[in-house]
Amino acid sequence: MAFPERFSNLPDYAFPRLRALIDHLPAGGDPIAMTIGEPRHPFPDWVGETIAATLDGFGKYPPNEGTPELRAAIAGWVQRRYGVTIDPATQVCNVNGTREALFNACIATAPELKHGKTPVVLMPNPFYQVYAVAAIASGAEPVFVPATAATGFLPDYEALPPEILDRATAAYICSPANPQGAIAPADYLARLMALAEKHDFRVLADECYSEIYSAEPPPGALAVMQATGTDPERVMIFNSLSKRSNLPGLRSGFVAGGPQAMARVKQLRSYQGAPVPLPLQAVSRRAWDDEEHVRANLALYASKFRMTAEVFAGIQGFQLPEGGFFLWLPVPEGCADGEAAAVKLWTETGVRVLPGAYLSRDTAAGNPGDQYIRVALVAPEAELKAGLTRLRDCLYG
Numbered sequence: 001m002a003f004p005e006r007f008s009n010l011p012d013y014a015f016p017r018l019r020a021l022i023d024h025l026p027a028g029g030d031p032i033a034m035t036i037g038e039p040r041h042p043f044p045d046w047v048g049e050t051i052a053a054t055l056d057g058f059g060k061y062p063p064n065e066g067t068p069e070l071r072a073a074i075a076g077w078v079q080r081r082y083g084v085t086i087d088p089a090t091q092v093c094n095v096n097g098t099r100e101a102l103f104n105a106c107i108a109t110a111p112e113l114k115h116g117k118t119p120v121v122l123m124p125n126p127f128y129q130v131y132a133v134a135a136i137a138s139g140a141e142p143v144f145v146p147a148t149a150a151t152g153f154l155p156d157y158e159a160l161p162p163e164i165l166d167r168a169t170a171a172y173i174c175s176p177a178n179p180q181g182a183i184a185p186a187d188y189l190a191r192l193m194a195l196a197e198k199h200d201f202r203v204l205a206d207e208c209y210s211e212i213y214s215a216e217p218p219p220g221a222l223a224v225m226q227a228t229g230t231d232p233e234r235v236m237i238f239n240s241l242s243k244r245s246n247l248p249g250l251r252s253g254f255v256a257g258g259p260q261a262m263a264r265v266k267q268l269r270s271y272q273g274a275p276v277p278l279p280l281q282a283v284s285r286r287a288w289d290d291e292e293h294v295r296a297n298l299a300l301y302a303s304k305f306r307m308t309a310e311v312f313a314g315i316q317g318f319q320l321p322e323g324g325f326f327l328w329l330p331v332p333e334g335c336a337d338g339e340a341a342a343v344k345l346w347t348e349t350g351v352r353v354l355p356g357a358y359l360s361r362d363t364a365a366g367n368p369g370d371q372y373i374r375v376a377l378v379a380p381e382a383e384l385k386a387g388l389t390r391l392r393d394c395l396y397g
């Protein structure tokens with residue numbers, strides 16, 4: 001039996017690749033995993049009681065786009081966080097986490113042809129891997145745009161040739177960025193929106209780390225859209241409770257955007273989507289309404305960031321993330337690349353990190369991630385400190 005050609009070149013996902021790289025090698029110490037971006041802080045203590053109180057909801061098919069109460073809570077959060085009013089009836093859809101929506105929204109909104117040509121979808125490189133699969137599934141060519149130290153770890157879409165920009169149907173932007181931790185300033189987002197208006201493409205803003213930052217709350221794409229008078233149909237934001245509320249297993253997030261684009265997203269989802277179960281929608285509603293647990297979470301990250309800065313004080317190339325919870329560390333001299341650094345670290349100390357190249361693609365100009373490792377700052381603080389200290393001494397000592 002044949003399989004689709006368009007997915008045949010997909011690399012293995014990052015975590016199986018890491019297992020193949022290091023699992024057959026002995027660990028050089030008690031294993032400490034700093035690979036996956038899975039929050040480990042406690043989630044709010046009212047989650048269980050909310051599920052218990054709404055248990056009968058498991059006996060019903062949930063509404064595709066979220067209950068009116070949940071959509072109102074999301075619109076309320078967008079209003080409080082970004083000062084932007086969106087209509088919960090037409091501009092919000094509850095989804096199973098941003099990953100689902102980042103995939104589906106591209107397929108639902110990106111046309112098959114642009115000016116008679118195969119379209120392109122722009123994305124940063126390195127990047128959260130679903131963007132590329134969404135682009136391919138929509139029939140577009142992914143264009144990987146380096147987001148390196150030289151570009152402030154954000155993709156320089158303005159530098160792309162006009163013929164590429166004219167074929168673009170969508171551009172992903174991730175802020176705070178996974179893996180580099182860069183936050184897109186408001187003027188960067190404003191220039192991206194002007195580019196989108198000029199070349200007629202949509203901006204798909206992955207903001208799932210928006211509530212984890214070291215100084216100021218990151219600017220949001222909807223706020224910039226409003227401030228610049230950009231067509232609301234051009235911009236979609238994606239967020240979830242995975243990082244904000246330490247509920248990655250809840251699988252609950254949202255996509256919000258212009259009513260026409262959202263009608264397409266909702267329509268496609270009504271055929272193929274798996275709506276979030278009603279008791280979990282009730283938890284979600286409560287979580288979007290509550291900021292207290294989000295502040296407590298941020299305080300825990302602030303403490304981790306302070307500790308991390310102390311451990312890495314004076315190490316060249318070290319930078320705390322502006323947002324999100326990953327360190328994006330250049331490999332030290334003596335290691336050929338991120339894979340070599342990950343193997344050395346595992347076999348000498350038992351610390352597991354992800355080679356940067358597993359999050360980025362080879363391009364004609366090289367692979368912008370292959371000289372980096374990604375380190376997740378999610379473990380409990382004492383374990384994290386032990387892991388970071390071993391990492392520092394092994395790679396940068």
Ligand SMILES: Cc1ncc(COP(=O)(O)O)c(C=O)c1O
Binds near residue numbers: 097099206240241
């Ligand atoms: C940049 C980025 N986007 C999206 C996601 C998906 O998160 P979720 O589907 O849990 O909202 C992740 C998860 O790690 C991520 O790092």
